[in-house]
Structures are given as structure tokens and as C-alpha cells.
Amino acid sequence: MxxxxxxxxxxxxxxxxxxxxxxxxxxxxxxxxxxxxxxxxxxxxxxxxxxxxxxxxxxxxxxxxxxxxxxxxxxxxILGVNNKFSFIIIGAGNMGQALANYANFEKRGFIFTGIFDVNPDLIGKKINNREVMDMSNLDEFVKNNKIDIAMLCVPYDQTPIVADKVARLGIKGLWNFSPMDLKLPYDVVIENVHLSDSLMVLGYKLTQKLKNSQ
Amino acid sequence: MxxxxxxxxxxxxxxxxxxxxxxxxxxxxxxxxxxxxxxxxxxxxxxxxxxxxxxxxxxxxxxxxxxxxxxxxxxxxILGVNNKFSFIIIGAGNMGQALANYANFEKRGFIFTGIFDVNPDLIGKKINNREVMDMSNLDEFVKNNKIDIAMLCVPYDQTPIVADKVARLGIKGLWNFSPMDLKLPYDVVIENVHLSDSLMVLGYKLTQKLKNSQ
Missing domain, CATH: 1.10.10.10 (Winged helix-like DNA-binding domain superfamily/Winged helix DNA-binding domain)
Known part of the structure; x- marks a missing residue:
């Protein structure tokens, strides 16, 4: 068209x-x-x-x-690999830290710009050369830096709340790791990563395999 | 049929x-x-x-x-959620630790049974109540425990080597986190998780969004 x-x-x-x-x-x-x-x-x-x-x-x-x-x-x-996208990570637990250290993203044009948490034990910790920031500084940080994508690595219950906050701050891309299909009443792009779904497919295939080899 | x-x-x-x-x-x-x-x-x-x-x-x-x-x-x-699958994790870096701590897996019948690494700084460290074991103990561990699935969280270059080793030990399910479509000349089930692919799709959609709003 x-x-x-x-x-x-x-x-x-x-x-x-x-x-x-x-x-x-x-x-x-x-x-x-x-x-x-x-x-x-x-x-x-x-x-x-x-x-x-x-x-x-x-x-x-x-x-x-x-x-x-x-x-x-x-x-x-077509994929826009020559575009640069800056991203922040919300949630500096294991998954957040894994994403912060994932070298492949930068090669694809995704630039690690900041990481946030509410846990005092994590705030200030250095991850891939950036200190974990307090969630209470998120608003200011997003106002002062152009952020394209937020990666959400927060607990299930917190995910919709954090996603809402991030979208209201004007971030247009959300990458969600909670096992839910996140939906928001804003004009944002959301991709959900469902690790359990992939594992369940593996489990299904294994079960079929065992059945067939009996 | x-x-x-x-x-x-x-x-x-x-x-x-x-x-x-x-x-x-x-x-x-x-x-x-x-x-x-x-x-x-x-x-x-x-x-x-x-x-x-x-x-x-x-x-x-x-x-x-x-x-x-x-x-x-x-x-x-159909998915076999009442089946129990025991899994080990190879690679105790951030991604391996994130998977070891992912509570949702156990709810779906996937039981965390062991975690391995080659890094002396990680060996012995306790992750979700299990000490990281030395890779040199993998053979013995797999012989003494029924292991259904190995989750591979190792560097790109190491992935085919580790996958080959794991398959030879008789583990029938492989969950691979390296950005490659792992293939093996054995009768095993492999699911690949491609995080970068998902992020690139997000990047594409963001680019389209920006174009359309211009």
C-alpha cells in the first residue's frame, strides 16, 4: 500500500x-x-x-x-543495524547483569547506557563499567539522556508498574523478560522474551522423543 | 498417520x-x-x-x-508439565546464574540439579543452594545422576565443543544460549534461544515507528 x-x-x-x-x-x-x-x-x-x-x-x-x-x-x-539505540536495564539481578555484559548487543548497535535497581546492596555496584543507579534517579536520568529502549528484568508483579513508568517517561521500546505478554495503553513497541515457553517446547520434544524410542 | x-x-x-x-x-x-x-x-x-x-x-x-x-x-x-526433567547448567556466568535462580522453571517441572564452570573463581560458589562444580567432574556427575537437559551458557567458540561433550555423555536435551543454531550429529533435541534476534526485531519495529511518526 x-x-x-x-x-x-x-x-x-x-x-x-x-x-x-x-x-x-x-x-x-x-x-x-x-x-x-x-x-x-x-x-x-x-x-x-x-x-x-x-x-x-x-x-x-x-x-x-x-x-x-x-x-x-x-x-x-532493513533491520536497521546501522542505527544506534541506547538502552537502560531496569533490575540489576542476574538477568540484568547478564544483559549488561552481553557483548553481542553492542555489535548490533545497541548501546548500554545505564542500569537501575531498588536494592541498596546492588546500587553503586559496577557492571560493565557502569554503576547501578537508584531507581529514584530514573526520571532525571531519562530526561538528561536519550534512551530508546528499556530492558525490564524485574519481578513478575513489578513488571506492569515499571513498564508503565518507563513508557510515561517517553521510552518507546520495551524488552520484557517477565513471563507475561506485556501490554500498555501507550504508543510503545514491546518485545517479550519468554524463556519458560522455549524450555517447555524443549520438554515437549524430549517427551515425544522418549515415547518414540520406547 | x-x-x-x-x-x-x-x-x-x-x-x-x-x-x-x-x-x-x-x-x-x-x-x-x-x-x-x-x-x-x-x-x-x-x-x-x-x-x-x-x-x-x-x-x-x-x-x-x-x-x-x-x-x-x-x-x-500435551506439553508434559507433569513430567519432571532434571537439568544442569554449563557456564556459571551471569546468564547461567540467572537461569539457576529462575523460580518459574521448577514450577514447570524443570529441576535444577547442578552447575559447572572452568573458572576457579566460580567453582565452589553457591548458586541456588548448589555449589558450582568443576567441568572436569562433569562425566562422573552425569554418570551418577539422571540428567535430561543441559543448558549451555558458555562462550560462542566453546559452545559446539561443550555441546558435543554433553551429547556424548547421553544428555538428550540441549538448551543453547549462544547466538548460533547449534546442530549435532547425534540424536538429541536442541532448542536455541536467540536473544539478539529478539532485540533486532525490537530495533526494526522502533525504526519503523520513528519513520511513520515523522
Whole structure:
């Protein structure tokens, strides 16, 4: 509809995976690849790959395949990897600390800018070169720094309250680690990470495996 | 195809989400729900819900809707939440410690049984009532304890090596936190958690949002 072609969420969710595989191919010195070869590596059908990549213009050539570097750069552009996003972490427990130390984020353009907690034992502790700040300083910090994303690593019950606070402060992206599908009555983007869901799928597959091997 | 009806992976991946919503409904004292109401809460179409739930027998009744507790229990059975799975964590860094302390897993039947590292500063440290063990004791520990799942929280380069070792020891379920689609030449079940992928999708949506508000 119009100039800005809408790409479906399902396709968008697959793009980081293409991006990872193409990055690995580049590291291996592979400069071009057919949809069939990529299909075998990624374990998805070649027709799915062609369909996905067609969504944003399709960069393959008949009989040549895809130019790996070009495709890598194009997908990177679509995903906005050259954009920089500053993020803060709310909750400096183990998960918050794990995210603060996750080097891969910075490579993808996500810049660790601050970390907050209410626990006096954690406030002042240095995590990835930044001292944990008191939650009571959040308002001021967000007013003085452009913050794009808040990562929420707080207890379940606190999550909606903290999310509401963060959204009211004008932060537009929320990355939620509580096992709930967070919803807010504001114009914000929310991605929920459901670790237990992934583990339950693993449990299901294991159960099926045991059944079939009996 | 025979008695054991095959449920697609796409449906399986949605089941933990149904399970969470039904659990919330039960807590709210809601005993029955129509596919339409459930659809509004979950943000997916009613027809998708009916289709998903039909896959395993469909427990709804025309004009009555779904019996929440029955559906909750049935989905729980399919997911095998009454099965117990013992797990170990390899890598006692922040992510490993976060997983060891994640109370939600035990509620879902996943029992924290041991944690390992190679770092002398971490070995012996108590995490959720268990001392971090030396990786050199892994073989013996796995021989003496029934371990279903290994959670891998080790550096990127180490991941395939550790995964190979764990699979050779007979552990059938691997939960991988390295940003790679881990594959092994053994008969094991692997689930990969790609945190960066989720963050990149958030970044994409934020970029689109900013574009549209310009």
C-alpha cells in the first residue's frame, strides 16, 4: 500500500536469522550462495527463502544465486543495524547483569547506557563499567539522556508498574523478560522474551522423543 | 498417520502461550471462555485458536466455549508439565546464574540439579543452594545422576565443543544460549534461544515507528 511496502512480522522475525547465517558465510569467505545451498544450511525450504527475500526486492539472480555481502548489507539495512539505540536495564539481578555484559548487543548497535535497581546492596555496584543507579534517579536520568529502549528484568508483579513508568517517561521500546505478554495503553513497541515457553517446547520434544524410542 | 497424531511445531510453539493465558484466567476465577474472548485477550484470531485447539481434539462446545480448567490441564498434559526433567547448567556466568535462580522453571517441572564452570573463581560458589562444580567432574556427575537437559551458557567458540561433550555423555536435551543454531550429529533435541534476534526485531519495529511518526 503506497511506497513503503509492508513486510509481515513473520518475515521480519526470520531476518535476524538470515543475517546471522550470512555473517557466518562472509567469515568463511563465501561470496555467493544459491537459495538451495542456503536452504540446506538453514534447514528451511528454498522456496521459503526465495519468498522471504522477494518481500524486500529479492536480490538473487537466476543461475548465480545471491551475492552474500550485498544480501547481508541489505538485510542489515532493513533491520536497521546501522542505527544506534541506547538502552537502560531496569533490575540489576542476574538477568540484568547478564544483559549488561552481553557483548553481542553492542555489535548490533545497541548501546548500554545505564542500569537501575531498588536494592541498596546492588546500587553503586559496577557492571560493565557502569554503576547501578537508584531507581529514584530514573526520571532525571531519562530526561538528561536519550534512551530508546528499556530492558525490564524485574519481578513478575513489578513488571506492569515499571513498564508503565518507563513508557510515561517517553521510552518507546520495551524488552520484557517477565513471563507475561506485556501490554500498555501507550504508543510503545514491546518485545517479550519468554524463556519458560522455549524450555517447555524443549520438554515437549524430549517427551515425544522418549515415547518414540520406547 | 496412525494413532499418534502429529502436531505441527508451529502449534506446539504456541501451546506454552495458551497455557500461560489459561493459568491467568484460572487465577482470576474465570471458568469458561469463548474462542472470541480468548482471541481478544491473546491478540490472535478466534479462527486460529479454534484451529490450534482442534489439532489435539478440540475441547470447546458450541455456545458454551472452552472449559478453562479442562483446557489448561489438557494443554499441560500435551506439553508434559507433569513430567519432571532434571537439568544442569554449563557456564556459571551471569546468564547461567540467572537461569539457576529462575523460580518459574521448577514450577514447570524443570529441576535444577547442578552447575559447572572452568573458572576457579566460580567453582565452589553457591548458586541456588548448589555449589558450582568443576567441568572436569562433569562425566562422573552425569554418570551418577539422571540428567535430561543441559543448558549451555558458555562462550560462542566453546559452545559446539561443550555441546558435543554433553551429547556424548547421553544428555538428550540441549538448551543453547549462544547466538548460533547449534546442530549435532547425534540424536538429541536442541532448542536455541536467540536473544539478539529478539532485540533486532525490537530495533526494526522502533525504526519503523520513528519513520511513520515523522
Amino acid at each position: 503506497g511506497l513503503d511496502k509492508k513486510i509481515s512480522v513473520a518475515v521480519i522475525k526470520r531476518l535476524p536469522r538470515y543475517y546471522r547465517y550470512l555473517s557466518d558465510l562472509l567469515k568463511l569467505g563465501i561470496t555467493r550462495i544459491s537459495s538451495k545451498e542456503l536452504s540446506i544450511r538453514m534447514g528451511i525450504t528454498a522456496s521459503q527463502i526465495r519468498q522471504d527475500l522477494n518481500c524486500f526486492g529479492g536480490f538473487g539472480q537466476q543461475g548465480y544465486g545471491y551475492n552474500v555481502e550485498h544480501l547481508y548489507n541489505e538485510i542489515g539495512n | 496412525g494413532l499418534d497424531k502429529k502436531i505441527s511445531v508451529a502449534v506446539i510453539k504456541r501451546l506454552p502461550r495458551y497455557y500461560r493465558y489459561l493459568s491467568d484466567l484460572l487465577k482470576l476465577g474465570i471458568t469458561r471462555i469463548s474462542s472470541k474472548e480468548l482471541s481478544i485477550r491473546m491478540g490472535i484470531t478466534a479462527s486460529q485458536i479454534r484451529q490450534d485447539l482442534n489439532c489435539f481434539g478440540g475441547f470447546g462446545q458450541q455456545g458454551y466455549g472452552y472449559n478453562v480448567e479442562h483446557l489448561y490441564n489438557e494443554i499441560g498434559n
